[in-house]
């Protein structure tokens with residue numbers, strides 16, 4: 158069923174404007190009668206952030222921004238789903254066109270700018286799932302015109318803690334002017350202090366809700382020292398490394414599209430994202446787990462992410478070029494790696510190459 162859906166949809170989706178294609182994909186998932194995903198091999202299961210995750214392959218934020226199809230995504234075989242980014246109030250985002258495919262590079266540039274139906278709409282949908290199960294986290298962000306961005310995050314944690322498996326504080330989108338300044342140590346310290354307080358305040362009713370911090374791959378290593386220091390001292394539960402990059406590697410083939418403003422994702426992001434993941438892993442010293450995102454488009458790149466320090470991984474752009482078959486391909490490759498290594502959990506792989514990756518020349 159999934160294979161059929163995928164084969165039918167991909168040529169059509171690629172012929173469309175990228176944003177129309179995305180809207181159609183969401184509609185198809187809303188209405189396709191997907192069977193429940195078959196049970197995952199238990200060797201792929203992990204316990205991360207206090208959550209039981211059946212396999213480490215998640216879908217990254219930005220695909221299901223308004224929490225319309227989390228259960229369909231779980232049925233496709235993802236081990237966890239991150240919906241959002243959701244902002245407190247609805248906002249339209251930037252004018253179209255704002256999403257571009259770099260076909261020859263297997264990359265994507267987006268400057269969507271947090272187009273969001275707002276927190277009421279997403280909250281209603283997640284609450285309606287009730288006890289549907291599965292790990293569904295929500296990624297939250299501030300409104301562009303907000304007078305108090307920190308208050309936006311606090312409000313979103315308070316509202317979503319009861320209906321989300323975890324909440325990701327997204328301060329790394331390049332498409333909301335000034336947002337990434339929240340990564341500066343003193344500002345971040347205040348933000349995370351207030352966010353973690355909010356989580357504690359609602360915990361008696363909402364239960365424990367892990368709070369994760371999603372960072373940009375464009376931080377300097379000095380800034381990364383500060384960010385990890387603050388994340389550790391404020392006791393966040395984990396980090397996601399990372400978001401899209403504002404860099405444009407010189408190797409890009411689609412020179413014209415590469416000039417579009419926005420964040421680059423997909424295959425050309427992999428070297429930088431993997432390096433930043435490993436740099437984060439060595440600084441975190443095992444205090445909390447990491448989710449690795451950026452450029453995963455094969456079993457080999459997924460395993461490399463885990464070996465660079467990721468307990469869980471997320472894909473997005475790779476699905477555009479490789480289709481839904483990527484999910485099973487990654488899971489099979491991980492099982493094969495376990496067989497080859499005589500392991501029966503992925504734990505041994507996590508971070509095994511982090512030190513080696515940080516010793517390589519800086520990726521161009």
Ligand SMILES: Cc1cc2nc3c(=O)[nH]c(=O)nc-3n(C[C@H](O)[C@H](O)[C@H](O)COP(=O)(O)O)c2cc1C
Nearest residue numbers: 217218219242267399400422423451452472473474
């Ligand atoms: C079209 C598009 C929209 C995105 N929207 C968001 C978003 O709303 N919030 C967020 O944290 N990341 C967003 N991202 C970033 C992804 O979650 C992910 O971190 C990044 O794309 C790297 O993974 P990839 O190379 O597998 O795509 C978006 C990415 C793309 C391509």
